[in-house]
Amino acid sequence: MVLDSKIPSGPIEQAWDSAKFNMKLVNPANKRKYSVIVVGSGLAGGSAAASLGELGYNVKCFCFQDSPRRAHSIAAQGGINAAKNYQNDGDSIYRLFYDTVKGGDFRAREGNVYRLAQNSVHIIDQCVAQGVPFAREYSGLLANRSFGGAQVSRTFYAKGQTGQQLLLGAYQALEAQIDAGRVKMYPRTEMLDLVVVDGKARGIVTRDLVTGKLESHAADAVILATGGYGNVYYLSTNAKGSNCTAIWRAHKRGALFGNPCFTQIHPTCIPVSGDYQSKLTLMSESLRNDGRIWVPKQVGDKRNPSAIPENERDYYLERRYPSFGNLVPRDVASRAAKAVCDEGRGVGETGLGVYLDFGASIQRLGKSTIEERYGNLFDMYARITGENPYETPMRIYPAIHYTMGGLWVDYELQSTIPGLFVAGEANFSDHGANRLGASALMQGLSDGYFILPYTIGNYLASTKPGAVTTDHPAFSQVTKEVADMQNRLLSIKGKRTVTSFHRELGKIIWDYCGMSRQGDSLKVAIQKVRALREEFWRDVNVPGSGDDLNQQLEVATRVADFFELGELMCIDALDRNESCGGHFREEYQTEEGEAMRNDEEYSYVAAWEYGGYNGQPKLYKEPLNFNYVHPSQRSYK
Amino acid sequence: MNLKLNVWRQKNRTDKGRMETYQANNVNPDMSFLEMLDVVNEDLIASGKDPIAFEHDCREGICGSCGFVVNGVAHGPEPETTMCQLHMRHFKDGDELFLEPWRAKAFPVIKDLIVDRSAFDRIIAAGGYVSANTGSAPDGNALQIPKENADRAMDAAACIGCGACVAACPNASAALFTGAKISHLGLLPQGQAERSRRALRMVAQFNEELFGSCTNIGECEAVCPKGISIEVIARMNRDYLAAALTDRGAKKSAGGEA
Ligand SMILES: Cc1cc2nc3c(=O)[nH]c(=O)nc-3n(C[C@H](O)[C@H](O)[C@H](O)COP(=O)(O)OP(=O)(O)OC[C@H]3O[C@@H](n4cnc5c(N)ncnc54)[C@H](O)[C@@H]3O)c2cc1C
Ligand code: FES
Numbered sequence: 001m002v003l004d005s006k007i008p009s010g011p012i013e014q015a016w017d018s019a020k021f022n023m024k025l026v027n028p029a030n031k032r033k034y035s036v037i038v039v040g041s042g043l044a045g046g047s048a049a050a051s052l053g054e055l056g057y058n059v060k061c062f063c064f065q066d067s068p069r070r071a072h073s074i075a076a077q078g079g080i081n082a083a084k085n086y087q088n089d090g091d092s093i094y095r096l097f098y099d100t101v102k103g104g105d106f107r108a109r110e111g112n113v114y115r116l117a118q119n120s121v122h123i124i125d126q127c128v129a130q131g132v133p134f135a136r137e138y139s140g141l142l143a144n145r146s147f148g149g150a151q152v153s154r155t156f157y158a159k160g161q162t163g164q165q166l167l168l169g170a171y172q173a174l175e176a177q178i179d180a181g182r183v184k185m186y187p188r189t190e191m192l193d194l195v196v197v198d199g200k201a202r203g204i205v206t207r208d209l210v211t212g213k214l215e216s217h218a219a220d221a222v223i224l225a226t227g228g229y230g231n232v233y234y235l236s237t238n239a240k241g242s243n244c245t246a247i248w249r250a251h252k253r254g255a256l257f258g259n260p261c262f263t264q265i266h267p268t269c270i271p272v273s274g275d276y277q278s279k280l281t282l283m284s285e286s287l288r289n290d291g292r293i294w295v296p297k298q299v300g301d302k303r304n305p306s307a308i309p310e311n312e313r314d315y316y317l318e319r320r321y322p323s324f325g326n327l328v329p330r331d332v333a334s335r336a337a338k339a340v341c342d343e344g345r346g347v348g349e350t351g352l353g354v355y356l357d358f359g360a361s362i363q364r365l366g367k368s369t370i371e372e373r374y375g376n377l378f379d380m381y382a383r384i385t386g387e388n389p390y391e392t393p394m395r396i397y398p399a400i401h402y403t404m405g406g407l408w409v410d411y412e413l414q415s416t417i418p419g420l421f422v423a424g425e426a427n428f429s430d431h432g433a434n435r436l437g438a439s440a441l442m443q444g445l446s447d448g449y450f451i452l453p454y455t456i457g458n459y460l461a462s463t464k465p466g467a468v469t470t471d472h473p474a475f476s477q478v479t480k481e482v483a484d485m486q487n488r489l490l491s492i493k494g495k496r497t498v499t500s501f502h503r504e505l506g507k508i509i510w511d512y513c514g515m516s517r518q519g520d521s522l523k524v525a526i527q528k529v530r531a532l533r534e535e536f537w538r539d540v541n542v543p544g545s546g547d548d549l550n551q552q553l554e555v556a557t558r559v560a561d562f563f564e565l566g567e568l569m570c571i572d573a574l575d576r577n578e579s580c581g582g583h584f585r586e587e588y589q590t591e592e593g594e595a596m597r598n599d600e601e602y603s604y605v606a607a608w609e610y611g612g613y614n615g616q617p618k619l620y621k622e623p624l625n626f627n628y629v630h631p632s633q634r635s636y637k
Numbered sequence: 638m639n640l641k642l643n644v645w646r647q648k649n650r651t652d653k654g655r656m657e658t659y660q661a662n663n664v665n666p667d668m669s670f671l672e673m674l675d676v677v678n679e680d681l682i683a684s685g686k687d688p689i690a691f692e693h694d695c696r697e698g699i700c701g702s703c704g705f706v707v708n709g710v711a712h713g714p715e716p717e718t719t720m721c722q723l724h725m726r727h728f729k730d731g732d733e734l735f736l737e738p739w740r741a742k743a744f745p746v747i748k749d750l751i752v753d754r755s756a757f758d759r760i761i762a763a764g765g766y767v768s769a770n771t772g773s774a775p776d777g778n779a780l781q782i783p784k785e786n787a788d789r790a791m792d793a794a795a796c797i798g799c800g801a802c803v804a805a806c807p808n809a810s811a812a813l814f815t816g817a818k819i820s821h822l823g824l825l826p827q828g829q830a831e832r833s834r835r836a837l838r839m840v841a842q843f844n845e846e847l848f849g850s851c852t853n854i855g856e857c858e859a860v861c862p863k864g865i866s867i868e869v870i871a872r873m874n875r876d877y878l879a880a881a882l883t884d885r886g887a888k889k890s891a892g893g894e895a
Contacts, residue, residue: 140781
């Protein structure tokens, strides 16, 4: 198989315009004859379903929550980037493009990233028109802030609830289309498999989460916008329901999986406090603008932070990275925190934590300024930990937050299965080996509002509408396979709960394929994951039956897929003998302990083909070419 | 700490349902309420019983999935806190707790503590949006919006659609929910063109969904995890009345469509 990225030739500035011009169009009168399935109602799926409905296609949209408004995009706090240059501080489409390619440590496609930066400006316009209440200046104009160490202020935000407001904008547009009869919504419905007929995606099989009924849905094209797979680690900042099932099942049906080991660890999360812990909560990284990060100089210093004098504190980021200090990128800050904790200098009961201290800022700016800037975050911290961060430093620790990997797609967001498109965090995306803050919301909306409406049309224009219906035997075959797997899970009735397996799997992946990785231990991890997976299929206890609301069955199905994906992540991490972005292989670092890329051999997207339950997946490489931004070593010293 | 839990168990929509009692032992004060229930559920599964079904997703207080009534109060005793953000340090050893689903005609129970809130989606579908098709927008800064209005719109837009307002209201009214969306959009210039139509259609849908009407009791505001003020209800009533009075024609056609 040759991976054709379909990046248009010619100058990058004109590539997307010329691609759009060359795309085939569907006659307006014919649009309603075509049906499109959109799985997911987050920023990517919600915006795609609404926009395709507006164009006149016949859309079916699915989500597992009780309402499309609850997709996990709702939880994004910080903001969304756009190259508007409203602040006159030197931003431009080119600069956003440049920063994103560099931030991704030169493992993303230039053509895609350039288009993303171009679309960013339209996203803000669209969202304002929908009534998204972005923060404003006293002039009434839109406000911006600098985010995640960017040198320009290009981040738009709505208090600490940017994701919520953007998602509600998309959700409302979607509801308007539902009211108009152009979109049919299926909430509390989980996609459990993809149906491929003669090599093309023709529909899905779903489970009604209330009645347990398995149903078939046929369409002329299928879009997966099902979010990220961070929950493979069990503890993550994702919602409890976030999962990989939709993309994993599509992978098993032939869609290649791109860069599975590229995951992002966020440096500022509330540390784990006990075995019962069910998820991790992110503290916006904007806190690093005014908070100083430190640990005691002495190993095992268990004194109260206020009892540790200045000269016995190690402000390790400021020490190691004098020019960026506390604002180094996420991957760098996370690894540095792990390093000091590994030395035994971590704080809190578990020793897995570092201080984020606002003492100096409160003294310099006054408590009221800090309250104004971060009040809601401080409240959230106090609510969860029971500590007052105005008085005692916050404790933070890195946690898994985002997955850059996902199904491989070409420039049109089409996977290796014709007719199957993938959008948002679910695709292998435009972020290379590391995503910059405030760029995921931008990508999800760019995919859904401004790319898929064109590329879906281009695909449909050469497809006969309704060529395959659910009467096709492929649907009953796939339904049977889904039912078989479900029955198998329900019939084991072993001794261990699903959660206990998930927790153990997550710990393996976190320990071996998390913040830092190492060749020999990745081999150990692969064996451990396989052994645990065997035990899961032998000894898991999924109570109840398949024909009513059964939350344990829902989770069990997802965990079964996480086992297989977790193994692929380790295989990919083992295969990539270099360090880049969030992928840090201990063997490949500079003398100062920084990530060392190997552009000669690894400047490619790793796209894996499913190799069977116990088989070896097959690697395909899509070479990456850099014609505009020349690969250099990132330096934040 | 050890707690006694009385939990509403109902197999499905048609089952009559009943309270059942469970013991939650060795509860850690740093657990969230839902984590406490997770542990209870693990024990139930181990002893071959059906775990308690409750809705949850983000566990950060923003998705609006979680929610049930604890000792008669929607989302429990802490102000402006969802169930997923309520921590066990607010309870003490020996407490006896009663957990029940939202009770409202418009929110039928699906299982245990899970209810059907799809009526909320239908209220939004009736008019809770600005019709701005993708691609048709002018530059974001073409429109200046006074900061104060933008901030007030944001306060109303903070609604997470959890349904606590309905559960707390003796009339089971959805006025706070509906008013919040009408206020969010009505406070912004983008929302003006459809303001009358929005009020008429959303209120019509609200009535159709078996929610009770608002008699200004204010319980909704007291339990709202996002602190949304009942001012939004006054705004809804104003928009509705103005629309109904000045635009009878619109009312007719909207009523006809609804
Ligand atoms: C706590 C947090 C804070 C963040 N903050 C920021 C930020 O400030 N800025 C930024 O740019 N990014 C941020 N991110 C990242 C960003 O929010 C996500 O990457 C993005 O919102 C993902 O959107 P999505 O549409 O791809 O997926 P989601 O919003 O996760 O939506 C997934 C959808 O798919 C559905 N689904 C999944 N599986 C199935 C299935 N099998 N069947 C049916 N439906 C299914 C779900 O129901 C849901 O509707 C943050 C992420 C987190 C976790
Ligand atoms: S689980 Fe999302 S608000 Fe509680």
